[in-house]
Amino acid sequence: MTNQQLLDYIRQQLTAGVSRESIKTALMSQGWSEQDVTEGFMMIEKSTVAPIPQTPIPPSPIQPIVPTQSTAVLNEKISAPSSIRYFELLMYASIAVSAVSVAASALQYSQFITAWTLLYMFGVTGFIILARVLCVWLAARRRANWARWVLLVLLLTSISSVLSSLIGFSFGGYANFASTPLAGMLNFLQIGLQVAALGFIFSTSANRWFSLQEINAGATGSSNGVNTIWTKGIPRTNIGFGIVSLLLVFGLDLMIIISSPGLKSFWYLMLGVLAVFAVFFYLENFVFSKKFANSTSNLDNWIVVVVVIRNLIFLLNFIPFIQLVGLAGIVYVGWIIGLIYCGLIIARFNQLRRINP
Numbered sequence: 001m002t003n004q005q006l007l008d009y010i011r012q013q014l015t016a017g018v019s020r021e022s023i024k025t026a027l028m029s030q031g032w033s034e035q036d037v038t039e040g041f042m043m044i045e046k047s048t049v050a051p052i053p054q055t056p057i058p059p060s061p062i063q064p065i066v067p068t069q070s071t072a073v074l075n076e077k078i079s080a081p082s083s084i085r086y087f088e089l090l091m092y093a094s095i096a097v098s099a100v101s102v103a104a105s106a107l108q109y110s111q112f113i114t115a116w117t118l119l120y121m122f123g124v125t126g127f128i129i130l131a132r133v134l135c136v137w138l139a140a141r142r143r144a145n146w147a148r149w150v151l152l153v154l155l156l157t158s159i160s161s162v163l164s165s166l167i168g169f170s171f172g173g174y175a176n177f178a179s180t181p182l183a184g185m186l187n188f189l190q191i192g193l194q195v196a197a198l199g200f201i202f203s204t205s206a207n208r209w210f211s212l213q214e215i216n217a218g219a220t221g222s223s224n225g226v227n228t229i230w231t232k233g234i235p236r237t238n239i240g241f242g243i244v245s246l247l248l249v250f251g252l253d254l255m256i257i258i259s260s261p262g263l264k265s266f267w268y269l270m271l272g273v274l275a276v277f278a279v280f281f282y283l284e285n286f287v288f289s290k291k292f293a294n295s296t297s298n299l300d301n302w303i304v305v306v307v308v309i310r311n312l313i314f315l316l317n318f319i320p321f322i323q324l325v326g327l328a329g330i331v332y333v334g335w336i337i338g339l340i341y342c343g344l345i346i347a348r349f350n351q352l353r354r355i356n357p
Contacts, residue, residue, distance in 0.1 A: 006032065006040045014044065080140065081205040088140040090197035091151070094190045095132055098125075101186035128154070139201060145210045146233075146304040148201045153309055155194045229300040230292040234307055235285045241311040242281055248318040249274055256320055266323055273317040273330070280310070292348060295355055299348050306341045313337070 006027070013023045020041065027037050102125045135151050138144035200206060249270050257267045284307070292300070313334055316326030 006036065007043060010037075010040050010044050081209055083200040083203045083206045084140050084209065087197045087200040087206070088136060090193050090200065091132070091136045094193035094197060095129055095136075097186050097190040097193065099129060101182075101190060104182045104186060143210060145301060146308060148198070148210075149305045150308050150312070151194075151201070152198055153312065155191070155198060158191060158194070227293055227296050227300065229304060230289045233304060235289055237304070237307060237311065238281050238285055241315060242277070245274060245277060245315060245318050248315075248320075253318060253320060269327070270318055270323070273314055273326070277311070277314045280307075288345070291352065295352055297348060297351050299344050299351070303341070303344050303348070306337060306344060310334075310337050310341065 009027070010023060013026075014020075024034075024037050024041075027040075028034060132151065132154060135147040135154075138147040139151070249267075253267055253270060257263055313326060313329040316329055317323055319326070
């Protein structure tokens with residue numbers, strides 16, 4: 001049984017001066033039967049019109065498409081390992097225990113707590129709890145690698161208070177611990193649950209799960225030419241932190257300054273930190289996002305981690321009652337984060353320069 005593809009090819013070859021035997025040999029080597037080739041020649045001889053195709057490619061039987069290794073990775077539907085589920089359960093349990101601990105402390109000292117103290121305890125703690133819930137959801141449900149690093153940083157910041165409690169308990173500060181035994185035990189429990197949860201999220205199976213997500217994201221980014229880390233991830237992170245910072249500085253903090261004018265110096269410090277954040281916001285959302293939008297790099301994942309840690313330090317400077325903790329973070333940790341950030345950005349520009357000299 002002949003088809004139009006076979007006839008077009010025979011016409012083209014005959015027009016080009018190729019002998020019948022050579023055409024027949026070429027077609028049979030591509031899987032066409034001798035009968036089909038013979039019928040094709042007969043139909044060509046009877047035909048008066050012999051159009052010449054634009055692309056004289058010898059037809060061949062359709063071959064099955066074998067997916068490459070990269071295609072197999074992209075199409076692979078990998079369910080979350082059990083370590084991710086354990087991480088999620090333990091983290092949510094830790095968050096619940098943390099909320100109960102705050103409530104227990106508030107009840108213990110209810111007769112001494114002022115309105116501003118309650119605002120701090122439930123406002124700031126509530127914000128941290130919501131941030132942790134969001135990071136857990138992003139890490140477990142959206143496979144956001146940076147979210148688990150943020151949770152690790154939050155754990156490290158919490159351990160300092162636990163260590164101070166341990167030292168006080170061991171060296172004569174038992175009264176501080178004993179005054180709120182329930183809250184103290186709950187605090188230790190929620191830290192232990194976090195440690196166990198992060199042990200699962202940084203296990204071998206979890207690391208492989210996150211690494212496959214990065215491979216797929218990198219392959220997708222290279223196929224459409226868009227780096228979503230710089231076009232969506234970092235800008236949206238900065239916008240989120242920026243909105244919360246503005247609400248604190250020009251909302252809650254400003255109300256405190258109006259009621260207590262003697263604290264104006266602290267508010268001025270907040271404005272200075274906010275101005276530094278605005279510089280990073282402009283560079284990353286309007287300059288770097290355009291520069292790095294059409295290229296991918298493994299450095300981008302580390303830049304995201306540094307950006308989140310830096311923004312958290314900035315945010316601490318805007319939270320009432322713990323602004324000094326944020327200032328200490330800038331003094332003792334901020335310069336290290338700044339050096340790492342500058343090194344990563346310089347290395348990123350060097351990579352871009354090698355790609356586009």
